[in-house]
Every structure is written in C-alpha cells, then in structure tokens.
Amino acid sequence: MLTDLQAKKLTHYFNVLDYNNNGLIQESDxxxxxxxxxxxxxxxxxxxxxxxxxxxFKSQWTEFRDYMLGTEENSADPEQWLRFxxxxxxxxxxxxxxxxxxxxxxxxxxxxxxxxxGYIEQKEFIDFFMAFRIEVRHxxxxxxxxxxxxxxxxxxxxxxxxxRAFFRSSSEEDPGNWLFGVWDKELQR
Ligand SMILES: [Ca+2]
Ligand SMILES: [Ca+2]
Ligand SMILES: [Ca+2]
Numbered sequence: 246m247l248t249d250l251q252a253k254k255l256t257h258y259f260n261v262l263d264y265n266n267n268g269l270i271q272e273s274d275x276x277x278x279x280x281x282x283x284x285x286x287x288x289x290x291x292x293x294x295x296x297x298x299x300x301x302f303k304s305q306w307t308e309f310r311d312y313m314l315g316t317e318e319n320s321a322d323p324e325q326w327l328r329f330x331x332x333x334x335x336x337x338x339x340x341x342x343x344x345x346x347x348x349x350x351x352x353x354x355x356x357x358x359x360x361x362x363g364y365i366e367q368k369e370f371i372d373f374f375m376a377f378r379i380e381v382r383h384x385x386x387x388x389x390x391x392x393x394x395x396x397x398x399x400x401x402x403x404x405x406x407x408x409r410a411f412f413r414s415s416s417e418e419d420p421g422n423w424l425f426g427v428w429d430k431e432l433q434r
Pocket of ligand 1: 262263264265266267268269270271274
C-alpha cells in the first residue's frame with residue numbers, strides 16, 4: 246500500500262509526464278517533452294540533433310512502457326500508474342528499484358549537465374524544470390534542498406538520494422520530495 250504522501254508524489258510525477266494533460270501517459274507525451282527540449286536548446290525541426298532527441302525520448306517511452314506497463318499497453322491512466330508504481334517501485338524488489346533510481350539519475354545528468362562537469366548547477370536545474378514544464382518559481386527551493394552539502398551544485402550522489410527519496414520516502418521532511426517541485430497543492434503558497 247502507498248502512504249498518502251507517496252500517492253501524492255507519484256500522482257504529481259504522473260502529471261509531470263502527462264505533458265498534454267489528457268489524463269494518460271503515452272508516447273505522444275514523451276515526444277512533446279523532447280520537442281520542448283529542442284526548442285529550449287535551439288535545435289530546429291529536421292536537424293540531426295532534433296531527430297536524435299525525438300528518437301531518444303521515443304525509446305524512453307518504450308522502456309517506460311516495458312518496465313512499468315507491460316509491452317501490450319499504449320497508455321496508462323493515474324490508477325494504473327499508481328498500481329504499477331506501488332507494486333514495482335515503492336514496494337517492489339530493491340534491485341529493480343536501485344536500477345530505476347540509477348537510470349533516472351543518469352538520464353537527468355545526460356540531459357541537463359550541459360557543460361558535462363559532473364554537477365547540475367542552478368541554471369541547468371532550471372532547464373530541467375522548464376523542459377518538464379514544472380513551475381519554475383519552485384526550482385530555487387528544490388535546488389537548495391537537493392544540494393544537501395550546500396556547495397551550490399547538485400552532485401550525482403545528491404541527485405541519487407533525491408530520486409531515491411522522491412519515489413519511496415514517507416517522510417514529509419525529506420528533501421528528495423521536492424525533486425519535481427511542489428507535489429501537493431497545499432504547499433503552493
Ligand atoms: Ca498525455
Ligand atoms: Ca554542469
Ligand atoms: Ca552539492
């Protein structure tokens with residue numbers, strides 16, 4: 246069973262991935278996120294970079310679907326997503342979860358550590374929020390909380406802890422809860 250806090254965070258994550266807000270996560274959401282990244286980074290439609298990113302997100306979708314939904318599914322609604330997340334991520338096997346955390350952390354670094362110095366700086370973190378259309382006004386607080394040693398950059402270890410806590414932690418105080426910005430409408434103010 247998911248705790249109330251876990252369910253709220255996982256629902257927030259669902260909403261982040263449901264880019265076109267139609268109540269389903271599907272391939273078109275992943276493509277739209279890639280298109281938005283290309284706009285952000287100035288890659289014009291039809292160029293090699295553009296096609297590379299679109300294809301990368303298409304394979305992200307395929308992986309997500311295969312891991313989370315089963316290959317025959319084309320989309321997931323919130324209930325399906327919460328069921329899968331409960332069974333496979335929150336209360337699933339630790340090995341599977343560790344791989345998931347590692348992969349998501351690597352993906353975020355691959356995509357947003359633009360200067361490839363092994364850290365996510367504040368500007369790169371804002372790009373991450375913009376790419377997923379997370380409210381940018383919450384990015385400074387998220388960044389500050391995820392940067393646990395306060396050296397103004399997020400290391401791979403800090404992000405790994407954040408990702409790990411985002412999906413599993415049941416503590417309201419956990420900094421990792423803030424990975425994708427505000428997860429609970431009550432915290433908006
Ligand atoms: Ca959608
Ligand atoms: Ca960097
Ligand atoms: Ca740091």
